[in-house]
Amino acid sequence: MASVLAVDDSTSMRNMVSFTLKSAGYEVVEAACGQEALQIAQTRKVDLVLTDINMPNMDGLSLIKALRALPTYRFTPILTLTTESAADMKQRGKAAGATGWIVKPFNPEQLLAVMKKVIG
């Protein structure tokens, strides 16, 4: 089954994402910040990265840029979790190399629907 790297500094958010994806059969790896996520990405390949933007240590945008620089992550779908539906943040994510975005708040169903767009 496809593997997902879920990056968010909010535990509850990470838990919700992780629980939903796991119950849908995905393998989920969690990271609490960009730095942690990057370390994981350097050691293993996942099929999708799901990242928050505002995080301590390394924010989402920097993470995306760093990931795209890794040979194994050049074509990997990366989705950002944006708090508001502001076009600005979506575009900044895209400019950094993100594939798309999910607008918070979202429910498990929406999350899984988006999954279909990129993996699966």
Added chain:
Amino acid sequence: MAINLSQFHQTFFEESLEGLQTMETGLLNLGRGEDLEQINTIFRAAHSIKGGSGTFGFTQISSFTHEIETLLDEMRNGHRHTTPEAVDLLLRSVDCLREMLGAVKAGAPSEPERARLLTRELQIMLDSAAGVADQAKAVTAAPSGPEGWRILLRPMPHLLRTGNDPVRLFRLLAELGQLDAHLDDSGVPPFAEMDPEECYLRWELTLRGDVARERVQEIFEWMDGDCELDISPLPGKQDEPAIAPAQESTLPGSGSQVLENPQALPVDRRSGTDRRQPPASDSASIRVRIDKIDALINMVGELVITQAMLSQLGEGFDMGRMEKLRDGLDQLERNTHELQESIMRIRMLPISFAFNRFPRLVHDLSQKLGKKVSLRLSGEQTELDKTVMEKISDPLVHLVRNALDHGIESPHDRVAAGKPETGVLHLNAYHHSGNIVVEVSDDGAGIQKVRLLEKARRQGLAAADEDLTDDKILELIFLPGITTAQEISDVSGRGVGMDVVRRNIRELGGNIEIRSVEGQGTTITIRLPLTLAILDGQLVRIGRENCIIPLTSICESLQVEAQNVSAIAGQVEIYTLRGSHIPIIRLAGVFGLNGNQPDLTNSLLVVVEADGQRVGLVVDELLGQQQVVIKSLETNFKRVEGVSGATILGDGTVALIVDIAGVIALSRRSMERGRESERAGSAVPIGERA
């Protein structure tokens, strides 16, 4: 691969049905004036249903709701006035949605003809606003159409590096409709010049199906800026006749032409409303308020304590502790009783569940009849047993229809009679000594007793020379085949007469009374037991059999004094009780049992009341009073006249429950077989109608 969404379906259905109820209530309130908050509420409900149905894969429901939502959105934004036509269309759409939900719930999703017709109506109404704007708007204002879309996709070379994969998106598109993809590979350079990481391919896609443009756009949302995308309606879509009237929508005729179709299907429409509760799943679950469950848990706790106390008492018991044992047993009885009551309360629902459908019904019906009616509801929080509620619903509908059709006059007649133009229909419910009372009253014309009597006589339902009291005349309305309406109308000629209403209510162990004052209105009072499962009963002995007489129907019990008994025509025995004359029925005789002394002196007489008549039942012994659990005789044996059910007593024996109304009918028949002539005048209040 996905989460099994079906585990959320039940919640979704409940939520959506509640949402529909909210929409309906809101829409009906809208009819009384524009209120932004009201529209917002309706919109939110529609929006949730759309969202939910989309999430759970009920695409037909979500696309239909989408149209409703669009219309509501225009109303909300002030782009559209709340016209009665719009409200009516929305109400009908709510009905249709309810039907679609029911179908999906039953596992047979279908897109009824009605949904298609209503979709068109909605689109025409939506277009009618766009008609004011330019014509190009009119075309795009139709968010979906049955034809489909032509999608030209020219990705930029760097598309793949964003992680987007067009093929995945095509897969999603294919879920929306029938997808044909045509690949244009003319952009692929010679092999030597090709960069494997670039995208050189282009596609021309044809998506056939009833898909909203937004849904197509949504799929390509993330590729904005990474590709050229051109979504256009399939050729021929603009020529679709349903859209055409947009240009001439200022003409009222353009819409009504299509409107005729749904109205030509009134049967379909009605059945949709009536079918709103698929019986199987509806009786399957019940919502219980937390405090009721808490009370129950509390009660069980008490029971456990009592049990512990009793078992402690049992160890090394001696007669000296007899008193304590008795206390303990008393406590146990109290606990059991309370527990029973609490459990019964779980089955109780506020009658608003039954009342809720009436605002809509009254709205529709009064429009149809051209009458002005305001509906008043009170006592909606009065609780009654779920089963009783389900069974009382249809009779109530009939009574309300009657009140609107026959009771309340047309505005013109009302003004002529010096009444306000708008009639009042009042539904009221309250508890009264172990019963629930439901009243349906109107301030209409009332029942013309003279005409009713005349009619009854003409039909041979009442004897020509008989002098009937007003109450008796009104009771004639419950006879089969009688109607006060001059002609049978669509509204009342539904085959359910007042006789059926009364029968239904009697089957529930209740009774129905009518009061009417000509020119002032009619009040119909229904009295029902709170529950069907338990009954307060008086245990009596007849011969060697034990029977239960429902306590609620007992007026008093007395010892017969010989001088008060008189036999009329040697057939009917009458007991004179404080000046009134009560027919005596010997239960042993009716049931064919041995017992009941021929001489009634010192026998016991239980005076009971049913259908407004009092009779005295002769029994051989009065035993205790107790609550009994009713077991259906019909399910376990067969229907027996005069017996409404059975119960199992504490010692394991079976006691039959006497059906008072049935016993009266039984004895009346046997009496009439015995006598042909010599009516005893007013002293015999029964026996005139078989």
